[in-house]
Amino acid sequence: MGRTPHGERHYAAKVTDAIVAEIRRLAATNALSHDEIADRFGIARGTMTKIAGGGRWKHLPFTPRTWPTKLDRTAVIEIRRLAAALMPQRQIAARFGVCQRTVAQVIHRRTWAHVI
Numbered sequence: 001m002g003r004t005p006h007g008e009r010h011y012a013a014k015v016t017d018a019i020v021a022e023i024r025r026l027a028a029t030n031a032l033s034h035d036e037i038a039d040r041f042g043i044a045r046g047t048m049t050k051i052a053g054g055g056r057w058k059h060l061p062f063t064p065r066t067w068p069t070k071l072d073r074t075a076v077i078e079i080r081r082l083a084a085a086l087m088p089q090r091q092i093a094a095r096f097g098v099c100q101r102t103v104a105q106v107i108h109r110r111t112w113a114h115v116i
Contacts, residue, residue: 075096
């Protein structure tokens with residue numbers, strides 16, 4: 001007896017270590033949608049998303065994705081100041097190069113809530 005094998009050595013594995021690496025590479029580059037990647041490898045979209053995000057196949061190396069941010073602490077404070085001065089969100093968004101929804105999320109503290 002012993003531990004249950006992980007990864008491609010597990011009896012029910014549908015993908016190999018190499019396929020996991022390819023899934024993560026494709027997901028990180030946004031070359032294909034998650035649905036397209038899942039279809040390409042014959043797995044469920046949820047499974048593909050968990051593999052790409054590091055939630056499955058944890059024994060393999062994984063580098064979390066990071067997204068560049070257009071805003072910083074100073075910009076968030078300025079967005080909130082302009083909103084309090086009743087500048088329209090659309091104008092604020094144009095000034096900072098973000099969409100109106102991002103401005104609304106900043107104003108209502110759905111994002112950047114830690115910035116006072």
